[in-house]
Amino acid sequence: MLDYDVIIIGAGPGGIFSAYELSVLRPDLKVAVFEAGKRLEDRKCPIDGKKVTSCIHCKSCAIMRGFGGAGAFSDGKYNITNDFGGTLYEHIGKETALELMKYVDDINITHGGEGTKLYSTSGTKFKKICLENKLHLLDASVRHLGTDKNYEVLGQIFALLKDKIDFFFDTSVDSVKVEGETYKVIVGEKEYTCSKCIISVGRSGSKWMQDICNELGLETYSNRVDIGVRVELPAVVFSHLTSELYESKIVYRTEKFEDRVRTFCMNPNGYVVNENTNGIVTVNGHSFDSPDLQSDNTNFALLVAKHFSEPFKDSNGYGESIAKLSNMLGGGVIVQRFGDLMRGRRSNATRIEESSVRPTLKATPGDLSLVLPKRILDGIIEMIYALDKIAPGTANDDTLLYGVEVKFYNMEVAIDDNLETKYKGLYIIGDGSGVTHSLSHASASGVYVARKIAEG
Numbered sequence: 231m232l233d234y235d236v237i238i239i240g241a242g243p244g245g246i247f248s249a250y251e252l253s254v255l256r257p258d259l260k261v262a263v264f265e266a267g268k269r270l271e272d273r274k275c276p277i278d279g280k281k282v283t284s285c286i287h288c289k290s291c292a293i294m295r296g297f298g299g300a301g302a303f304s305d306g307k308y309n310i311t312n313d314f315g316g317t318l319y320e321h322i323g324k325e326t327a328l329e330l331m332k333y334v335d336d337i338n339i340t341h342g343g344e345g346t347k348l349y350s351t352s353g354t355k356f357k358k359i360c361l362e363n364k365l366h367l368l369d370a371s372v373r374h375l376g377t378d379k380n381y382e383v384l385g386q387i388f389a390l391l392k393d394k395i396d397f398f399f400d401t402s403v404d405s406v407k408v409e410g411e412t413y414k415v416i417v418g419e420k421e422y423t424c425s426k427c428i429i430s431v432g433r434s435g436s437k438w439m440q441d442i443c444n445e446l447g448l449e450t451y452s453n454r455v456d457i458g459v460r461v462e463l464p465a466v467v468f469s470h471l472t473s474e475l476y477e478s479k480i481v482y483r484t485e486k487f488e489d490r491v492r493t494f495c496m497n498p499n500g501y502v503v504n505e506n507t508n509g510i511v512t513v514n515g516h517s518f519d520s521p522d523l524q525s526d527n528t529n530f531a532l533l534v535a536k537h538f539s540e541p542f543k544d545s546n547g548y549g550e551s552i553a554k555l556s557n558m559l560g561g562g563v564i565v566q567r568f569g570d571l572m573r574g575r576r577s578n579a580t581r582i583e584e585s586s587v588r589p590t591l592k593a594t595p596g597d598l599s600l601v602l603p604k605r606i607l608d609g610i611i612e613m614i615y616a617l618d619k620i621a622p623g624t625a626n627d628d629t630l631l632y633g634v635e636v637k638f639y640n641m642e643v644a645i646d647d648n649l650e651t652k653y654k655g656l657y658i659i660g661d662g663s664g665v666t667h668s669l670s671h672a673s674a675s676g677v678y679v680a681r682k683i684a685e686g
């Protein structure tokens with residue numbers, strides 16, 4: 231007798247939507263979810279802005295781990311597109327990928343996300359304006375749930391699942407062993423057996439995922455990391471774009487190195503926040519749906535994609551080293567005024583205090599040119615001037631740059647078009663597979679695999 235039919239490792243969007251779909255299609259199956267972090271209501275980051283103002287390196291980061299995964303306190307920007315957010319379509323086809331993203335969007339809006347707005351780039355005048363300024367606006371529909379509604383949706387989905395599925399919180403899986411067609415999920419001294427195992431450990435589980443791949447002899451590939459800064463400026467500078475599109479994903483090819491720089495994770499009237507990945511503090515952002523909770527600033531990342539060729543393989547290690555440098559100099563994230571950067575001087579507390587843009591994150595004033603490689607910094611500066619043409623004010627002296635923001639890509643694991651490994655019944659989904667990098671793609675991958683399992 232096996233303990234479970236299906237064990238899901240990780241309760242981020244990937245794991246949650248696998249569990250949801252299995253509970254709908256195959257209520258007869260015995261399913262368990264093992265999650266290293268806490269229940270949704272127990273997830274609390276100790277940073278309160280008063281006693282604790284910066285990351286204290288908790289053993290399990292409440293922002294990244296727990297029910298809802300890395301997405302729980304995210305801005306809940308649910309992008310329905312194959313243009314970015316992952317390459318799930320390469321495995322399951324563009325049409326199916328979009329269908330599944332829409333399916334999850336429907337579930338979200340009927341479970342707490344009612345009344346949220348779906349923005350779209352189709353027919354927008356900004357496409358032309360961008361092209362006229364050497365910028366390229368990517369196509370997408372984006373539902374902005376907002377951090378508050380996103381939390382509500384997760385709460386409602388947990389309420390649906392909690393009596394149908396066995397959830398184990400604060401339970402970090404040590405390893406997975408294959409014995410014929412049975413999987414043994416090892417947690418400390420205990421072993422749980424199942425015939426199907428879905429691994430959905432996200433970015434916070436990237437090191438663990440690599441170890442499991444080594445142990446099980448699963449091939450991995452990795453050659454990309456995106457490095458840059460988070461820009462914060464008065465919301466009014468981007469308001470013409472954000473009020474129509476909410477988030478504009480804009481790509482620019484630099485003149486000097488022909489590198490691709492892109493805007494990422496735009497948060498109108500939002501907040502800049504710390505992110506802790508495996509002990510390294512980087513920067514991110516989010517915003518609330520409710521006007522009462524909004525700030526006067528908009529923030530977004532500017533990221534330069536760095537692809538490495540042979541023989542270098544450790545692209546994430548490269549990104550981590552750069553992030554560590556900012557942690558070493560600033561004790562965490564560094565903030566610098568654009569004007570100071572351009573004048574070749576560090577920002578200090580007085581210059582930040584006198585700046586017209588009030589920072590929403592307490593970061594250490596410093597000099598990003600001591601942290602970021604010249605090629606990356608040059609790309610960011612070029613892009614800021616390019617954006618200044620479509621959103622005048624972007625290149626103002628008081629625009630704040632927080633660094634570093636790093637988008638780590640999990641190494642891609644060798645999986646087939648069922649998102650299944652060479653071991654029958656062992657699936658790897660979501661950001662942990664390296665195939666997805668977003669709420670929508672991760673959730674869609676969860677539904678896809680659940681349907682494959684439900685088919686039998």
Ligand SMILES: Cc1cc2nc3c(=O)[nH]c(=O)nc-3n(C[C@H](O)[C@H](O)[C@H](O)COP(=O)(O)OP(=O)(O)OC[C@H]3O[C@@H](n4cnc5c(N)ncnc54)[C@H](O)[C@@H]3O)c2cc1C
Nearest residue numbers: 240242244266295299300304307403432435660661668669
């Ligand atoms: C601050 C922030 C804001 C974001 N904003 C957006 C946004 O607006 N839109 C968007 O599309 N994306 C956003 N993202 C990215 C998005 O959250 C992720 O793409 C998505 O959560 C990936 O889902 P996942 O299920 O693959 O992994 P995750 O959400 O990372 O979940 C994985 C879970 O697995 C658990 N786990 C890991 N290892 C183990 C183990 N060994 N045993 C048991 N459990 C384990 C972790 O604790 C975690 O809870 C944001 C991310 C962050 C950090």
